[in-house]
Amino acid sequence: MASSLKIVLRKKKNNDGTYPLALRVTVNRKTTYIYLGHNLKESDWDAVNQKVKKSYPNAVRLNHFILQKKTEISDNLLTVKSQTKEVVLSTVRKTMAPTTEASFFEQATLFIDNMHKAGKYNRVKTDQTRINHFRDFLKGKDIPFSEITVPLLNRYQAFLKGSRGISERTIVNHLLIIRTIYNQAIKGGLVDNKAYPFGKGKIAIKFPESVKIGLSPEEVKIIEELDLSENDYFHHARNIWLFSFYFAGVRISDVLRMKWSDLQNDRLYYAMGKNLKAGSLKVPEKALRIINQYRMDEKKNDLIFPELKVLNDLNDTYNVQRKISYAVKRLNKALLHVAKQANITKPLTMHISRHTFGNISGEKIPVQMLQKLYRHSSVITTIGYQANFINKTADDALEAVIGS
Template sequence: MKASTEVVCYKYKPLKDGTLPLMLRVTKDRKRKYVSLGLSLHEKFWDFEKGKPKRNCPNKERIERLIAAKTAEYNDLIVEMTAQQREYTADTLVSHFRSQIQCGSVVELYDKLIADMKREKQLGNAEVYKYSRASLLKFTGQRLQIPFRNIDTKWLRRYEDWLRQRGSSDTTISQLFRTLRSVFNKAVELQLVKRDYYPFDAYKVSKFDTRTKKRAVGKEDIRQIIALDLTEFRPLARLARDIFVFSYFGAGINFADIALLKYGNIQNGRVQYIRKKTGKPINFRLTDEMHAIISKYRRGSETDEDYIFPILDRRIHKTEQQIYDRVRKVLKHVNKALHEWSRLLGLKIELTPYVARHTFATVLKRSGVNIAIISESLGHSDLSTTQIYLDSFENSQIDAAMQNLL
């Protein structure tokens, strides 16, 4: 009997955050084998009858691409084995792909994961893993074949000491160790190393102090920034100020999402978009200040597919890599311009788009807005959690809260 493949949203083992993992189910001779796709989503976003994400599912296209690629990978192997009249089972099909990675090689698994992320357009995550990989190679003297079983608590402590000698902060070290831990977890899942060798039960990554420094300015500072006379300044300095103000009034929208905003994201006086980092739907009311900023950049012939801010051009920046590179490049220039504004205004805190995001939450918190809406504002150790808290409330509640911004 020929094997079959099907992607299922696995109800029986929900994750801690309440989402359900997506699994590829391989069936042969009534025996089943499940392969994780490395993705999860809420039950409400999955069509269980049709076996695919619903229309309103965040990152729907990316999920569908991954499903198609993984299904095609297994189906091609099934066709090949059937044509060659080779005996196989659901287990051997899954084992075939797991064996494609050389057992025990840390760097090789990094390379595979980075390639997977690039293929799935997760370019930010790919950069994080590339940075971690480069750090490990420097520590080991460019040694490519690092066996997973060699990474024990003593090895991790030596790596930590080496990073501290190079002046790395707790935040940087935490990121590097969390990335390495994630790769080790993947190695255990792929049976590249036994769970007995897992070192992160004894070596706690949580020990690093990664609490976010307070980076909020006050209402009076916001008023100064809004009142700036931009006539004499170059376009980039004006853009930097406008992005800061737009983020502050726009529920702390971050720079990447501002860059990706299109005119089609504005509906009935509201901004509606899917946050790139978390895949969460965001919806907030446009203020007069935001309307004025958008009007500055209108050219008169825009379509719903045109970007609002002069950061991206859909005729030029077409691929995910082009968009990613362009956003990073402009962000550097915007940060530099905002630092100049900080000195001009005599602020103690250097302005960045993140400061606008943090200030949005901090001002609301100090104004007595329900702590459940803001959580710990953007001073939260996990900023995405703060955004999730905001997402869970009705638009009217957020709209009322935002009346306190000035």
């Protein structure tokens, strides 16, 4: 049985620019790879000598690990040779597979790849940044899941707050991605959950409450009546914002996907992209006046608004989400100018249209109807969201004590 062993970087690049480190086993001119749970940049790898360069953090420790694994697998290969007359490559791989624990960043790469394949552009972008922050905290080295402990995560939170200046809510998002990847490894049978660092008495994932501020009816009226004739794009951004508001703060990603065929019998039919809940609403006269401004535009992909008309394939979810992300940034920048011209000091963004509807609706609409308008899956979500805008009881209680 002719055989050889060589440590190599596989040529399938990860999203972070690194390559998986693997041991290449060749038996009778057939090859298999055994991954070692580490990822490196090409600039940190000495392919001739099969070792990590000194430029890599903890190079000495990783080189020792590589040598140890190569020796271990070489010994296993000799054992297989002595015990088996005819060697099948799959048997060799099963026999020699290393027993090292799965590494966090190897699983993180798989997680990001799955998000990419699912077309979740925003998740890929934000989660990769959070994963990179964890890597920076660890000074570039990989880590087995068993070493992700409560004390380590407490130090990581302090690092994010002190060195990065990250808010409490964003810190929770950073912990959440670690927990998600940890759970992925547990479900895949790669990690024992005995050392799981999350849950009661450990690291608890709890989002701090955020302040949601919407515009008043008077401020909406100012925006509606503002003369923006000298700038077509500011006028367009105002149209998109108002259109969203007129349909109970429908998300901008859904607005930009809307098609002429969604308009039937004076109603707008659409399924919300976030949870796929479908429904229809009567088109308000104010919204109809906005739609009519786009009837003479290019009828590409049946889209009402122009932002996604540059795409040839609306089924390419990843590129659609990427284009929406770029469009939202541009629209929000235009809304800054709209707010300035309207003398509105509150933040004016596409998402604020949803808060504005919540603020103005207040206690005027039954919560069950608001759930339907918001397309929430649970009425509890609606109650929690609307609580941000119902202040009358608290205001009356305060006035009862201090007087008017």
